[in-house]
Amino acid sequence: MKPPVFEYHRPDSLNEALALLGAHPDAKPLAGGQSLIPAMNFRLAAPGRLVDLNALDELAGIEETVEGGLRIGAMTRHRAVELSAAVAARAPLLAAAMPFIAHRQIRNRGTIGGSLAHADPAAELPAVVVALEAQLVLASSRGERMVPAAEFFTGLFATALEDGELITAIEIPAPPPRSGSAFLELARRHGDYALVGVTAVVILDSERRVTDARIVLFSVGEGPVRAARAEAALAGTTGDAAAREAAADAVQGDIDPSADIHASSAYRRQLASVLTRRALAAALGRAVDAAR
Amino acid sequence: MIVEGSHFFPGPRDAVWTLLLDPDVLAKTMPGTASIARVADDRYEGTMAMGIGPITAAVFDVVITITDQAAPEHYTMQIEGRGKFGFTRGKAAVTLASEGTGTSMRYQADLVVGGKIAAVGQRLLDSVSKMMLRQGLDAMTRELEHRLAGGAA
Numbered sequence: 001m002k003p004p005v006f007e008y009h010r011p012d013s014l015n016e017a018l019a020l021l022g023a024h025p026d027a028k029p030l031a032g033g034q035s036l037i038p039a040m041n042f043r044l045a046a047p048g049r050l051v052d053l054n055a056l057d058e059l060a061g062i063e064e065t066v067e068g069g070l071r072i073g074a075m076t077r078h079r080a081v082e083l084s085a086a087v088a089a090r091a092p093l094l095a096a097a098m099p100f101i102a103h104r105q106i107r108n109r110g111t112i113g114g115s116l117a118h119a120d121p122a123a124e125l126p127a128v129v130v131a132l133e134a135q136l137v138l139a140s141s142r143g144e145r146m147v148p149a150a151e152f153f154t155g156l157f158a159t160a161l162e163d164g165e166l167i168t169a170i171e172i173p174a175p176p177p178r179s180g181s182a183f184l185e186l187a188r189r190h191g192d193y194a195l196v197g198v199t200a201v202v203i204l205d206s207e208r209r210v211t212d213a214r215i216v217l218f219s220v221g222e223g224p225v226r227a228a229r230a231e232a233a234l235a236g237t238t239g240d241a242a243a244r245e246a247a248a249d250a251v252q253g254d255i256d257p258s259a260d261i262h263a264s265s266a267y268r269r270q271l272a273s274v275l276t277r278r279a280l281a282a283a284l285g286r287a288v289d290a291a292r
Numbered sequence: 293m294i295v296e297g298s299h300f301f302p303g304p305r306d307a308v309w310t311l312l313l314d315p316d317v318l319a320k321t322m323p324g325t326a327s328i329a330r331v332a333d334d335r336y337e338g339t340m341a342m343g344i345g346p347i348t349a350a351v352f353d354v355v356i357t358i359t360d361q362a363a364p365e366h367y368t369m370q371i372e373g374r375g376k377f378g379f380t381r382g383k384a385a386v387t388l389a390s391e392g393t394g395t396s397m398r399y400q401a402d403l404v405v406g407g408k409i410a411a412v413g414q415r416l417l418d419s420v421s422k423m424m425l426r427q428g429l430d431a432m433t434r435e436l437e438h439r440l441a442g443g444a445a
Contacts (some may be wrong), residue, residue, distance in 0.1 A: 042412055044377065044412060121416075132408075155423065156420065157344055258419045260412060260416075
């Protein structure tokens, strides 16, 4: 199918793009187009105009910050993030998640900013940036602001983005000392939407007790879901098998998954426990290695 | 698709009953409802738009017929929606019980959704209906509180 008629702009600078988005309330930014274009072709979305961001080289690229973290431009393709040595070293959780995002052809084109702005409840990246406590840099013709990832996702396909506002970059802090992370998801086939996914970051103190655990699930709610009960079950423990089991049980109280033709709500709940237990074992193992 | 659950309204059962069947309240509180009118005692007609993420254009003509009405305790709605992007039909049973000074509502809906919207958005139907229902019930609760506080309808 073909999309309805729309106006097309291809600005050469961020300022020009922001001016266009500010001036036209019916405009939609076009990043990699891996969700927007199919929706338009199905005629489920009918924006009056597109502002194509693909000429904005200033929004693409991965920088290592002096603080030991990363700044990733919003128009950086998934595949570039997946292949980056800097990402593997400084944000191993993000590197681990990348191969699970759709298929390679889609990752060649899709962008990190586009995926975050789309905020699909089954998407990997929203959960990853929340678990990493990343900051999103947002810009509009009115100026720039930083929003913590945890505050960015406000509901089903809903974000803190205001009219005329774009994500320009994602800032990921340096991995804390004595920390480890893990990413796990289960899908029927590789590249399908995950039935359930789990991201975990565990930070140990000098006694090797868990000082901070961040467990964020996806595909079990309206967006990334932070598992506060599971985190509390792990905090202050050594992360032994009993504590991991307690956290895996507690996670069922943190989520209210929907049912679809692929999996019932009860199945997703059970799967969330299993994946949480495995993710915590892997993350804790890495944190202990890092503490050596 | 089965959607069921309960909701607590902080007001007497008669007031909740009136609220739930008032077309102006429905138009104001149900997300995406552009218009809804009572065309007969037991029949409502209106249009609803679903605006979820990239889907901004799905407009449905909706007909609701109330059957099995026993004020102020329970009623059943026969729901039919039809639009360019698909259809929905089914029924929803609503039961109200006094609970202290408030009213507890139980609902159970059995809906079939078909057409393009179901083909493209199947994995999201459950989440979307839960979200729209929650937003609608929260807005109705605010409306009830507003009315009980003496505000105009």
